[in-house]
Amino acid sequence: QQQVRQSPQSLTVWEGETAILNCSYEDSTFNYFPWYQQFPGEGPALLISISSVSDKKEDGRFTIFFNKREKKLSLHITDSQPGDSATYFCAASPNNAGAKLTFGGGTRLTVRP
Amino acid sequence: DPKIIQKPKYLVAVTGSEKILICEQYLGHNAMYWYRQSAKKPLEFMFSYSYQKLMDNQTASSRFQPQSSKKNHLDLQITALKPDDSATYFCASSQSPGTQNTEVFFGKGTRLTVV
Numbered sequence: 001q002q003q004v005r006q007s008p009q010s011l012t013v014w015e016g017e018t019a020i021l022n023c024s025y026e027d028s029t030f031n032y033f034p035w036y037q038q039f040p041g042e043g044p045a046l047l048i049s050i051s052s053v054s055d056k057k058e059d060g061r062f063t064i065f066f067n068k069r070e071k072k073l074s075l076h077i078t079d080s081q082p083g084d085s086a087t088y089f090c091a092a093s094p095n096n097a098g099a100k101l102t103f104g105g106g107t108r109l110t111v112r113p
Numbered sequence: 114d115p116k117i118i119q120k121p122k123y124l125v126a127v128t129g130s131e132k133i134l135i136c137e138q139y140l141g142h143n144a145m146y147w148y149r150q151s152a153k154k155p156l157e158f159m160f161s162y163s164y165q166k167l168m169d170n171q172t173a174s175s176r177f178q179p180q181s182s183k184k185n186h187l188d189l190q191i192t193a194l195k196p197d198d199s200a201t202y203f204c205a206s207s208q209s210p211g212t213q214n215t216e217v218f219f220g221k222g223t224r225l226t227v228v
Contacts, residue, residue, distance in 0.1 A: 005156075031123060034216070034217070036219075040223070042221055042222075043203050043205075043219035043220050043221045044118075044156065044203070044219045045219070046216055046217070047216070049216075057144050087154060089155070091156075100146075100158050100161055100169055100171075101148075101156075101217060102158070103155045103156035103157070104155060105155045106180075108199065
């Protein structure tokens with residue numbers, strides 16, 4: 001059973017549009033949720049993260065919305081740029097598990113100019 | 114400059130052979146990890162080490178053995194290789210394990226193909 005699920009698997013938007021990437025989880029002990037960006041041939045790089053005490057986290061064009069009751073998150077990328085084309089992973093970890101992360105399957109984002 | 118160095122970048126191995134994946138980190142971190150990414154599964158946690166001691170092992174097979182000769186090294190030895198072991202293996206590190214919201218940094222990975 002996959003603990004962290006992402007949708008859609010792939011997403012295409014036009015430059016300047018807002019891309020919305022969804023994530024849901026099963027385990028109630030998860031309370032830290034980082035999002036990673038991965039380009040082909042590279043390792044995942046931390047983009048933005050949120051803890052379960054917050055319902056929103058913003059960093060420039062990237063915003064996480066978190067709904068603890070529904071166990072759902074979403075990553076909004078506003079004013080999408082072609083350079084944002086990458087695979088985005090939602091991850092989760094419980095407070096007492098250090099950095100042991102459980103990853104979703106990823107969303108491949110393509111931003112068309 | 115890459116702060117987490119993984120060697121080699123690509124590796125082709127014959128079924129049944131043994132290989133060692135190298136990882137060194139220069140971030141001054143105390144915890145190191147191995148993750149695996151394959152076409153069939155999402156990024157999967159394999160091992161965590163803290164101060165050169167095994168903290169967590171989520172790999173069922175004993176064919177996978179981490180080796181930590183120095184604080185900033187965590188190599189991965191894989192024996193009796195199988196085609197199903199084909200994947201990209203990522204080394205990662207973080208400042209302090211067990212700390213809330215610990216940020217994890219990943220290397221560029223070693224892409225292993227078993228033929």
